[in-house]
Amino acid sequence: ATPTAVMVGTGKAAELGILIGDGEALETTRRVTAVVLDKTGTITRGRPDLSAVHTTTTWEHRRHELVALVGEAEAGSEHPVAAAITAHATQHGSHGGRIRATSFEAVPGQGIIATLRTTEAEPRVLVGNQAHMTAHQIDTAPLAQTAAEAAAQGGTPMYAAIDGQLAGLFVVADPVKPESADAIAQLKALGLEVWMVTGDNTGTARAIAAQVGIDHVMAEVLPADKARRVASLQAAGHITAMVGDGINDAPALAQADLGIAIGTGTDVAIAASDITLVGGDLRTIVSAIALSRRTVATIK
Ligand code: ADP
Ligand code: MG
Secondary structure, three states, X not given: OOHHHHHHHHHHHHHHOEEEOXXXXXXXXXXXXXXXXXXXXXXXXXXXXXXXXXXXXXXXXXXXXXXXHHHHHHXXXXXXXXXXXXXXXXXXXXXXXXXXXXXXXXXXXXEEEEEEEOOOOXXXXXXEOHHHHHHOOOOOHHHHHHHHHHHHOOXXXXXXXXXXXXXXXXXXXXXXXXXXXXXXXXXXXXXXXXXXXXXXXXXHHHHHHHHHOOOEEEOOOOHHHHHHHHHHHHHOXXXXXXXXXXXXXXHHHHHOOEXXXXXXXXXXXXXXXXXXXXXXXXXXXXXHHHHHHHHHHHHO
């Protein structure tokens, strides 16, 4: 590629809100055959709200107490689902005395474990997905059907257990960005294969994928495995672009032939990428690909 054409290309891209590292990234953009989109924060807004709290019969009359306990347990987590739960707990949780956490542990891709101290007890609180409950021998059967229904609607269900017993189900909903479906339709129209990758459960992932027109879904992928999933597409012959925003996404962004960070995301994700979308609008990827095809055609 001639330096002048590349400068023109990257300059035009900047006007569109796309920061392209170098001429090589522009050339790779042109050759992409599969786009892998992270779900949370990329396809969806990344700021979920709590949409429902369900309890087991044991906790039915202590719902506000459960909300307060789970809210306090989540206070130590940086995950977006935690923010939704703690915000709800601030408004709707209540407990006779003071609660504080004496220990906290986050299990990536699964949930959290916290020990709390209240005036009368020291409850051990687990919050997370089915894998997290299975790992701690919590029987989720009483709320499993409710969880499956929530997932089918696109919600993310998280079980809560107190002292080794299932107590409740917290459902958060993270709405898709208004432009996501349009962007995905345009990527498919350019002949690209579009994939979703997420740590979220299969039911939720399928429901969101259906809302935005994605046919290929990789769900329940642990943070450490996202890069491996990108590598398997590469092994199948694809030139891959990975789009993500989170710290979790950094290894996959680095693994992909083209890493595309959402500018509103974490610095770690941006550092691991070849391209940054200044805003969070996925349609700018379509513009980038169209532009790269035009620019490289001019060079030839
Ligand atoms: P992603 O960022 O792709 O949505 P993660 O790998 O971060 O996925 O998380 C996967 C799943 O683990 C979440 O959908 C949720 O069910 C569970 N999880 C993660 N962090 C927490 C948390 N702080 N509290 C409860 N559940 C959590
Ligand atoms: Mg994300």
